[in-house]
Amino acid sequence: MVQTRVAVIGAGAAGLAMCRYLVNEPQIHFVAFEKACDIGGVWRYTKDSGHAVSEHNSTAMYKNLRTNLPKEVMAYPDLPFPQNLPSFITNADVQKYLETYTEHFNFKKYIKFNHQVLSIKPGNKDKEVWDVVVKDLTNETTHKIVFDAIVVCNGHYSVPRFPEIPGFDSFPGKVIHSVNYDKPEDYQDQDVVVLGAGSSGLDIAMELSKFSKKVFLVHLRNKLPVKFPENVQEVIGTLTTCFQDGSIEINHEKLLQNVNAIILCTGYNYSFPFLEPECDINVTNSCVTSLYKHTFSTKFPSLSFIGLCIRILPFLTFAAQAQCIAAVLSGRIMLPNKEEMVQDEAFDYQERLKQGLSKNMMHLLGVERHMQYCTTMAEMAGVPCTLSLPIQSLFSYVSKIRLPKLASYRKCNFTISGDEWHEVKNYTS
Numbered sequence: 520m521v522q523t524r525v526a527v528i529g530a531g532a533a534g535l536a537m538c539r540y541l542v543n544e545p546q547i548h549f550v551a552f553e554k555a556c557d558i559g560g561v562w563r564y565t566k567d568s569g570h571a572v573s574e575h576n577s578t579a580m581y582k583n584l585r586t587n588l589p590k591e592v593m594a595y596p597d598l599p600f601p602q603n604l605p606s607f608i609t610n611a612d613v614q615k616y617l618e619t620y621t622e623h624f625n626f627k628k629y630i631k632f633n634h635q636v637l638s639i640k641p642g643n644k645d646k647e648v649w650d651v652v653v654k655d656l657t658n659e660t661t662h663k664i665v666f667d668a669i670v671v672c673n674g675h676y677s678v679p680r681f682p683e684i685p686g687f688d689s690f691p692g693k694v695i696h697s698v699n700y701d702k703p704e705d706y707q708d709q710d711v712v713v714l715g716a717g718s719s720g721l722d723i724a725m726e727l728s729k730f731s732k733k734v735f736l737v738h739l740r741n742k743l744p745v746k747f748p749e750n751v752q753e754v755i756g757t758l759t760t761c762f763q764d765g766s767i768e769i770n771h772e773k774l775l776q777n778v779n780a781i782i783l784c785t786g787y788n789y790s791f792p793f794l795e796p797e798c799d800i801n802v803t804n805s806c807v808t809s810l811y812k813h814t815f816s817t818k819f820p821s822l823s824f825i826g827l828c829i830r831i832l833p834f835l836t837f838a839a840q841a842q843c844i845a846a847v848l849s850g851r852i853m854l855p856n857k858e859e860m861v862q863d864e865a866f867d868y869q870e871r872l873k874q875g876l877s878k879n880m881m882h883l884l885g886v887e888r889h890m891q892y893c894t895t896m897a898e899m900a901g902v903p904c905t906l907s908l909p910i911q912s913l914f915s916y917v918s919k920i921r922l923p924k925l926a927s928y929r930k931c932n933f934t935i936s937g938d939e940w941h942e943v944k945n946y947t948s
Contacts, residue, residue, distance in 0.1 A: 523848055526651055526666040527551035528639075528793070530630050531560020533826035534672035535621060536595065536837035540845040542626040547848060552653055554635040558621055561676045562613045566701045579676045579698040579787075583726060584610045587718055587921060588832065591933050591940065592914050595834045596905030598623055607929040633657050639669055640795035647821050668821040668848050671791060675827065678790040681783065682714070686761030693780040694761075697723060700782055703730040709779035712767060714758055716740055720784030721925060724751055735775055745925045789827065798822060805879035811860035812896065813882055814840050820847070820854050828892070830885040832914055835906055839896040846900040886915045913940040 523546060527537050530553035541549045555578075557563060564580045586593060589606035593613075598620050604612055621627050631653075638652040642665055649666045679696040687694055697719045703726040711731045713724045716738035724736045728748040736747070737754045747753060756770040758781075766776040789802045799818045801808045807827055809817045816822040825840045826833070846852045854860065871881055884892055890911050897904035913933060920928050932943040 522546055522548040523668060524666045525549040525668045525670060525848060526636075526639075526649070526664070527670045527672055528636050529553060529560060529672040529674060530555075530558045530632075531672065531674050531826075532562065532617060532834055533674065533837045533841075534560070534670075535617060535626075536834065536841040537670050537672055537825055537844065538626040538629060539595070539620070539624045540838075540841045541848075542624060542629065544845060544849050546850075547845075549629060551630040552634045552636050553630055553632050554656065556632050558627070558630065559614050559617050560674050562610055562617060564610050564614070580610050581697075581700050581723075582702040584722070585929055586613065587722070587917075587929075589913065589917060589931070589933050591935050592832050592910045592917075593834055595620060595838050597838075606932045636793045637661065638795055639793050640797045641819065647819060649821070669823070670844055671794075671822070671824045672826060673791065675789050676787050678788045679783070680786045680788050682758070682785055684758055684761060686763075686767075689763045690761035690767075690781070691763060691765050692778055695780075695782055697782060697784045698787070703727045706731045706780055708732050710775075710777055711735070712737055712758070712775065712778050712781045713784055714738070714781060715784035715786070716743060717784060717786065721745075723782060723784060725925065727751075735778075737769060744922050748926075803878075804881075806881040809861075809864070811854065811864055812843075812892075812899075814843065814896075815847070815854060815860065817857055817860040817864060823847075827882045828884045829880075830883055831889055832906070832910070835910070836884075836889070836893060838905065839893045839900075842902050843896045843900040846902075852899060852901060886911075886918050889914070907935075907938075909935050909938055909940045916940075 525541060525547055527534050527549055530551050534551055535558060538551055541547050561578050561580060563578050565577050567582060585607050590600040590604055590608050591606060594600050600616055633656040635654045635656055636651060637654050640650055642648040642650040649669050651664050651666055652661055653664060654661045679698045681696065700723055706727055707730045709731050710733040711727055712735045713720050714737050716736055724734050727734045728751050734751045735754050736751055737756060737758055739757055742755060743753060754769055758767055758769060759771050760768040765778050766774050767778050768774055789805065789807050791800060794800050799809055800816065810824065811817050813827050814823050823844045825837050828836060847854060868881060876883065890906060893906040894904045934941050934943055
């Protein structure tokens with residue numbers, strides 16, 4: 520039997536999901552390439568290791584992160600988190616869970632650590648294969664390997680998005696992106712500007728409030744339904760200029776003076792530096808184009824992606840995508856033809872624009888689209904949908920209370936039993 524050779528790029532949560540669903544496919548031989556020294560991707564905390572960390576091993580994880588989703592909705596469909604953990608867990612808890620997942624399904628032996636993928640491009644013109652150039656970081660040697668299929672699982676929390684703001688270079692204080700943020704104690708008694716009010720911006724602003732003298736949360740959203748601590752000031756607008764005297768300008772009019780530090784919580788860019796132009800994958804306005812169902816290349820069906828969607832239940836969504844990809848690569852199902860896939864992508868894009876979404880939100884699912892997406896992927900794969908109604912309902916509930924109860928929602932604990940979820944009032948671990 521001729522086996523299909525598959526390369527999985529990355530061994531974070533998305534790559535591990537793909538490995539789990541390939542390991543039991545007898546007609547598939549796969550290898551996962553991970554440039555870091557261990558699994559986990561963004562969930563690995565590397566900033567407090569006590570020694571210098573190479574760029575290949577560093578991650579965006581900060582010290583005190585706790586999940587903003589309860590563990591009851593975070594787990595992969597076939598391995599729950601330990602019951603003794605609270606609902607909102609630490610980055611270390613998630614990392615341990617990913618290690619347990621890898622051991623449970625016995626696929627770590629297929630992961631090549633300290634291996635960086637440098638280049639991927641279509642190979643033989645007569646057959647759809649892929650030439651992959653990989654660098655072994657332990658000895659600096661490179662190798663070219665031929666594969667029949669590629670699954671890109673390299674995440675999208677490693678290449679920070681930096682706004683272009685005049686005066687950054689001459690500003691005397693500290694300016695960092697949240698990718699380099701670690702702990703609030705580093706900003707003791709300082710006046711800090713946090714630019715951006717997404718998940719990281721809100722969490723970091725709340726953390727800083729316990730140590731910093733003043734926190735200015737600057738963002739372009741409507742006024743948030745959040746009761747912030749007294750030393751956190753919400754500023755609606757955008758940072759327009761930084762000055763040498765430590766002041767910054769908001770909307771070309773308001774001046775914040777004596778600012779000690781600026782933390783840019785301005786998001787990340789999708790980045791696939793290893794994909795050569797011949798792969799025909801483009802990123803514009805934070806949108807990865809030429810993809811069917813946010814997963815399959817419309818030009819090369821043997822090139823697929825996991826983990827591009829945002830505002831999701833990540834591990835469940837990764838599993839749904841991985842099951843569908845495994846079904847395609849094993850030959851159990853066929854994708855639509857190229858014309859149908861291109862039309863589906865165009866329809867999805869136009870529907871989002873009609874609903875008022877900006878062009879940089881083309882991969883957004885959120886609560887409403889999430890259930891339908893996972894159901895669609897399961898139907899395509901010919902497997903039961905693992906996103907149950909109570910999981911979806913709890914996802915919706917937590918999404919609604921997160922802002923109004925920003926300071927306290929992580930104290931909640933939940934349980935799912937049968938077709939219902941319940942809040943545990945007197946939780947003890």
